[in-house]
Amino acid sequence: MTTESVASSQSTIVSSDAGSQPLLIENLTKCFAQGDKRVLALNGVSAEVNQSEFVAIMGASGSGKSTLLNLIAGITQPDQGRVLIDGTEITSLRDPALTRFRRRKIGLVFQSFNLIPTLTARDNILLPVLAGGEQGPLSVNELLERIGLQDRATHRPDALSGGEQQRIAIARALISDPALLLADEPTGSLDSVTSQTICRLMKELRDDLGRTVIVVTHEPDVAMWADRVIVLRDGQKLTEFETKQFPDAQALAAFYQETVLSSGSGAEIL
Numbered sequence: 001m002t003t004e005s006v007a008s009s010q011s012t013i014v015s016s017d018a019g020s021q022p023l024l025i026e027n028l029t030k031c032f033a034q035g036d037k038r039v040l041a042l043n044g045v046s047a048e049v050n051q052s053e054f055v056a057i058m059g060a061s062g063s064g065k066s067t068l069l070n071l072i073a074g075i076t077q078p079d080q081g082r083v084l085i086d087g088t089e090i091t092s093l094r095d096p097a098l099t100r101f102r103r104r105k106i107g108l109v110f111q112s113f114n115l116i117p118t119l120t121a122r123d124n125i126l127l128p129v130l131a132g133g134e135q136g137p138l139s140v141n142e143l144l145e146r147i148g149l150q151d152r153a154t155h156r157p158d159a160l161s162g163g164e165q166q167r168i169a170i171a172r173a174l175i176s177d178p179a180l181l182l183a184d185e186p187t188g189s190l191d192s193v194t195s196q197t198i199c200r201l202m203k204e205l206r207d208d209l210g211r212t213v214i215v216v217t218h219e220p221d222v223a224m225w226a227d228r229v230i231v232l233r234d235g236q237k238l239t240e241f242e243t244k245q246f247p248d249a250q251a252l253a254a255f256y257q258e259t260v261l262s263s264g265s266g267a268e269i270l
């Protein structure tokens with residue numbers, strides 16, 4: 001597989017307010033209480049993601065990937081550091097400005113899907129629009145078709161498989177055409193063919209619409225679609241590398257394993 005072999009998008013290309021400044025992550029630190037202990041989930045992480053860049057975040061379970069994504073989305077507040085999205089410091093925004101900003105700029109795919117159980121697949125996808133967001137160039141029917149679930153539009157989440165729920169969560173994140181898509185293991189419950197379809201869709205967002213995509217993943221096959229990989233270890237940025245240096249996902253996987261295994265451990269419990 002190569003990142004070049006991407007089918008071109010059939011959607012009408014409509015430019016939206018994607019912003020032009022890089023996403024800045026500055027010295028993010030976040031501690032959580034766990035009983036009488038405190039866990040340093042993120043410890044001074046800094047990174048920069050350019051507009052229209054597709055970045056994968058990799059790292060072992062517990063290395064801080066979801067914490068980082070939640071801080072970028074403004075769902076969690078950092079103890080230290082800040083995140084700037086297109087010049088706006090999201091880490092200093094509070095509701096209702098924070099919700100407004102997120103609705104306008106960010107599409108989020110949670111690790112746990114977070115679908116509303118009483119709503120159909122169609123209405124779950126439309127939720128950001130029903131909540132006052134603007135609909136992007138892809139209609140709900142087009143999105144259902146792209147994710148291969150046209151015939152599941154009226155099903156409720158409990159009548160959908162894990163992989164189907166995951167695809168609905170992805171379509172929900174895309175309905176308002178966000179400038180920034182944040183996805184936490186969006187292919188974790190998918191078979192390899194469906195997973196590649198979702199990766200292609202995310203790559204098209206970046207190639208054809210200029211969107212910025214940040215994906216947390218454990219899978220080298222998924223990371224290979226990205227331009228760059230940021231590796232976390234024990235709440236710190238271990239390294240980052242470009243994917244174009246690798247001929248295939250196996251080569252990326254081998255490099256990743258070697259890099260992670262050759263570094264020291266040091267999960268910090270305070």
Ligand SMILES: Nc1ncnc2c1ncn2[C@@H]1O[C@H](COP(=O)(O)OP(=O)(O)OP(=O)(O)O)[C@@H](O)[C@H]1O
Nearest residue numbers: 032033034039041060061062063064065066067068
């Ligand atoms: N709300 C929370 N309360 C207490 N501890 C937390 C909380 N969220 C995360 N942690 C801890 O912070 C560390 C990083 O968690 P995080 O969820 O960011 O890891 P992750 O890299 O996303 O892991 P996974 O690959 O398993 O999803 C872990 O040790 C976790 O137990």
Ligand SMILES: [Mg+2]
Nearest residue numbers: 065066111184
């Ligand atoms: Mg996680």
